[in-house]
Amino acid sequence: LGPRWQRLVDRFTLLEEENDFEKRGELAGDSRPAMLSKWIQYGRLTQSKTMPTTLDASNLAAFKCAYRTWYNGLQPNWREKEGEDWKHWGLLDIRGVNGMLSVVTCLYWWGMVVSEQAQSDFDKWERAAEDVSWVMEKM
Numbered sequence: 001l002g003p004r005w006q007r008l009v010d011r012f013t014l015l016e017e018e019n020d021f022e023k024r025g026e027l028a029g030d031s032r033p034a035m036l037s038k039w040i041q042y043g044r045l046t047q048s049k050t051m052p053t054t055l056d057a058s059n060l061a062a063f064k065c066a067y068r069t070w071y072n073g074l075q076p077n078w079r080e081k082e083g084e085d086w087k088h089w090g091l092l093d094i095r096g097v098n099g100m101l102s103v104v105t106c107l108y109w110w111g112m113v114v115s116e117q118a119q120s121d122f123d124k125w126e127r128a129a130e131d132v133s134w135v136m137e138k139m
Contacts, residue, residue, distance in 0.1 A: 001111045004129045011136040012104050016095060023096030027103070031073055033066035035059075035109065036102055055109040057117070067106050071132075089139055103132055 029037060035055065055063055076090045094100065107129050114121040 001108075001115055001129075002126075004126050004133070005108075005111060008104065008107065008129050008133045008136075011133045012100060015100060015136045015139060019095040021096070023098060025094040025096075026098035027094050027100075028070075028074060028091055031066070032070040032102065033063055033106060035063060036106055039105065040098075040102070055113050057113050060110070060113050063106075064110060067110065067128075071103060071106075089135070092135060093139060100132075100136060107132060 029040075074091045076088060076092070078088070092100075107125070111122075111125050111129065114125045
């Protein structure tokens with residue numbers, strides 16, 4: 001997935017390392033993508049007969065919409081304003097298996113689909129990955 005993906009994974013690893021890889025809370029799940037909810041329900045398996053571990057390209061539009069709704073809903077209100085203090089991350093400041101790992105996983109699924117599609121689709125994914133990297137850097 002390229003250098004932006006590597007940067008995101010590196011940022012995620014540093015964020016979790018700073019918290020000694022301990023669980024701290026749980027990201028809100030009321031609007032998260034259904035595939036993510038199912039993945040969590042099945043214990044975050046990498047392979048399962050009942051749980052697909054890759055996103056089907058035919059479901060990409062619905063997945064992106066669900067991801068954006070969920071991710072945007074986790075954002076603190078100050079992100080809508082310029083010049084605000086970015087020290088308080090609220091609903092996003094969750095670590096461990098129930099935290100930013102879920103956001104990173106969604107980006108992985110999305111990225112694997114668009115890496116084989118038109119450059120404009122990949123560019124949109126890169127912007128989303130860059131935003132998540134920035135968030136984790138500022139946490």
